[in-house]
Amino acid sequence: MSKRAVLEVIALDAEDALAARAGGADRLELVTDMAADGLTPSVATVAGIRAAVDIPLRVMLRLADGFAAGDLGRLVRIAHEMREAGAEEFVLGFLDADGGVDLAAVERIVEGLDGCRWTFHRAIDRAADRDALRKQLDGLPGLDTYLTAGSAAGVDDGLPTLLAEAARRGEPGYEQQLLVGGGLRLEHVPILTAAGIDGFHIGGAARPGGWDGPVSERAVAEWRAVLDGGS
Template identity: 80%
Template sequence: MSSRAVLEVIALDAEDAVAAQAGGADRLELVADMAADGLTPPVDTFAAIRAAVDIPLRVMLRLADGFAAGDTDRLAEAARRMRGAGADEFVLGFLDPHGGVDLNAVKLLVGELDGCAWTFHRAIDRAADRDALRKQLDGLPGLDTYLTAGAAAGVDDGLSTLLTETARSGESGYEPRIMVGGGLRLDHLPGLLAAGIDAFHIGGAARPTGWQGPVSAEAVSQWRTALDTTP
């Protein structure tokens, strides 16, 4: 079994996906509309990306900016459409108005996913009680990853939380892998890797010209090399 750290890259289209894979990405997160922090992409975009690359793809299930589920019937329909098109990994996460997990919305979608692997995304960084959220989601089918910076403002603010949660790996609610993303920089990697974190997520860091420009294979390769060569 390889000990290689997982590198996930945000892709908006097939061009991004091809560049990310060429640079050494292990997995893609597929989204649309980064101005709204990433929404569910069109099915035809998923199909084009799926045809262009052979690495795993996780599709965002989110209809509007913010962390409220909104119209759960539309969310469920989006999940069914993506499943029908062949999607088999997903990203989701919803909070109620008080900062607790919206368990009804999450469970509804998990039911639609029918055992598919999924990530609970950075909604955890806005949660009123991270530990309570993890305990409530514990045991849901397919939940294998938390995408988190440890804090709403990003990794700089969340480092201590990331290290604390990593140290609890294996406890109830702490079995899913921690994937670090959100203000992540190359200089964060040595400390995170040394703590045992083995999954990393980049978006803007893969796009030297900003979100209006494409993913750069060279930028992704820089991260791949750093992950593979850091002691």
């Protein structure tokens, strides 16, 4: 019997976190400013969510829209503050102007994380060469997940890429869990689980009222039921 699929839900505040946990989320991604596709939340928000729920959470390390690293010194300081506030897992990903991974930036942040587990986020979907990016990041401490839709345009376009990458699981650069998110819908789940994919990430799908409304426990529970039924 395969292990239960991971369901990660974006949370903006403690209210979201409590609803996501009640609906059956395994993990939270903590961000702010979804108009910019998710930036680093405040330390106070992270501490409040950490106090509200006991499930794992991953904190976004991203200062501005786009995939340039920006002020690395500030990011390192923020990561340290987040760890002091109780964060143990993170989300990050930086590209250079040519669409290659900004390895120097990633390595500097990861060094500051001191072994914490982390996700390389959807910057991979904007990379000039996904395979090269994975191989360059291979072996970095703590990297255990790629959050990807397979395409910058979303899962509908990226499905063939996701299935091809799932088939390579275990090869160098492909040991990490595929966490599928970005235009993900419930009808994608059977195709993805049949390919052995066991990580799913939802944001808007957990919010029937849109990003101005809270996470819906009922919406999360619907995803949980589909994932558990398909595993």
